[in-house]
Amino acid sequence: SFSLLFPGLIAGDTISPARNEVSGREGESVKLSCQYQTTETYIYLYWYRHDSDLQAPQFILWKGAKRETRQYNPTPSRYQSRTTGTSTELTISRLTLNDTALYYCISD
Numbered sequence: 001s002f003s004l005l006f007p008g009l010i011a012g013d014t015i016s017p018a019r020n021e022v023s024g025r026e027g028e029s030v031k032l033s034c035q036y037q038t039t040e041t042y043i044y045l046y047w048y049r050h051d052s053d054l055q056a057p058q059f060i061l062w063k064g065a066k067r068e069t070r071q072y073n074p075t076p077s078r079y080q081s082r083t084t085g086t087s088t089e090l091t092i093s094r095l096t097l098n099d100t101a102l103y104y105c106i107s108d
Helices: none
Strands: 002-005 014-017 021-024 030-037 042-050 058-066 079-083 087-092 102-107
Touching: 014 102, 021 030, 030 042, 030 102, 042 079, 042 087, 058 079, 058 087, 087 102
Parallel strands: none
Antiparallel strands: 002 021, 014 030, 030 087, 042 058, 042 102, 079 087
């Protein structure tokens, strides 16, 4: 098994991970969750992954929440997101060892 780590980043209001570490086995799926609080009516929630300090974080997807329903997901076959008025969830399917990374959830 291997671990997926994702600290929450704060942009304006608050957003933080539900758990600091998530583990899974190759071929399985895992869910990463962040809780957020905002007074905004329209909000976008972004997911990034960071493999090493030698590279910039890589964009995974964004998805609207609350009254915003749009999303942009360039790799929907492996990454799916679900949002509510207080949380965002990223599901990674068909795990491989290459999925071991820091995962960031960011609100806008």
